[in-house]
Amino acid sequence: MSDSSPIEWTEATWNPTTGCDRISKGCDNCYALTLSKRLKAMGAAKYQTDGDPRTSGPGFGVAIHPDALELPYRWRRPRVVFVNSMSDLFHAKVPIGFVRDVFTVMRETPQHTYQVLTKRSARLRRMAERLDWPSNVWMGVSVEDESQLARVDDLREVGAAVRFISAEPLLGPLPSLELEAIHWVITGGESGPGARPCDPHWVRGIRDACAAGGVAFFHKQWGGRHPKAGGRELDGQVHNEMPAVLSGV
Numbered sequence: 001m002s003d004s005s006p007i008e009w010t011e012a013t014w015n016p017t018t019g020c021d022r023i024s025k026g027c028d029n030c031y032a033l034t035l036s037k038r039l040k041a042m043g044a045a046k047y048q049t050d051g052d053p054r055t056s057g058p059g060f061g062v063a064i065h066p067d068a069l070e071l072p073y074r075w076r077r078p079r080v081v082f083v084n085s086m087s088d089l090f091h092a093k094v095p096i097g098f099v100r101d102v103f104t105v106m107r108e109t110p111q112h113t114y115q116v117l118t119k120r121s122a123r124l125r126r127m128a129e130r131l132d133w134p135s136n137v138w139m140g141v142s143v144e145d146e147s148q149l150a151r152v153d154d155l156r157e158v159g160a161a162v163r164f165i166s167a168e169p170l171l172g173p174l175p176s177l178e179l180e181a182i183h184w185v186i187t188g189g190e191s192g193p194g195a196r197p198c199d200p201h202w203v204r205g206i207r208d209a210c211a212a213g214g215v216a217f218f219h220k221q222w223g224g225r226h227p228k229a230g231g232r233e234l235d236g237q238v239h240n241e242m243p244a245v246l247s248g249v
């Protein structure tokens with residue numbers, strides 16, 4: 001599978017682990033779960049472990065891939081890399097020794113910038129002190145609605161150079177969102193069959209909170225049946241801000 005990424009806010013993906021289990025509403029239409037089933041059927045070696053059908057699916061059982069640890073050393077051109085687009089690095093089934101191995105690779109390849117995103121913020125918080133945080137690692141949590149704001153509190157305790165929130169798919173307003181110690185927020189609507197709608201008022205609220213707090217704001221898409229179905233503009237504007245460390249501001 002290609003390592004280039006169609007995701008607007010990154011350049012490449014790297015999956016040293018694959019597979020996961022749904023844990024909150026934001027997972028209901030997980031694209032990785034659907035894609036893993038297809039990849040298993042195509043015979044892709046990394047996607048032959050089946051997960052619990054209640055929370056996971058064919059080809060989507062958690063699997064670690066030590067062979068994939070070598071890849072970033074081979075990429076000469078600096079890249080912005082989304083780590084584990086097909087998994088969650090802080091899933092309970094990923095041993096801390098392997099998480100450490102992933103962090104070692106990231107530290108030893110400072111030419112790249114790594115974006116790690118999790119919904120397992122409690123495990124992240126517990127593990128964070130035992131990890132070495134190189135400056136090229138950005139750590140983020142997914143927040144789909146107000147019920148998941150504790151993930152942001154966990155993230156604040158992590159010593160990453162950049163801490164970010166991915167509010168995608170955004171499923172409700174976040175009026176209580178507190179942005180202290182947060183550097184970047186991404187918003188986005190859900191896409192694919194059965195996509196749940198994203199209300200512009202919810203995104204406006206987050207945009208305004210970012211503006212008030214001096215936090216970079218990136219609106220990825222409105223979603224719909226296809227990722228680009230609804231475009232990217234909010235009130236006639238495209239929001240493409242990145243954390244100052246990358247934009248050179």
Ligand code: SF4
Pocket residue numbers: 019020021022023024026027030031032033085086087088119
């Ligand atoms: S945490 Fe992410 S990868 Fe795991 S099931 Fe949920 S959406 Fe999918």
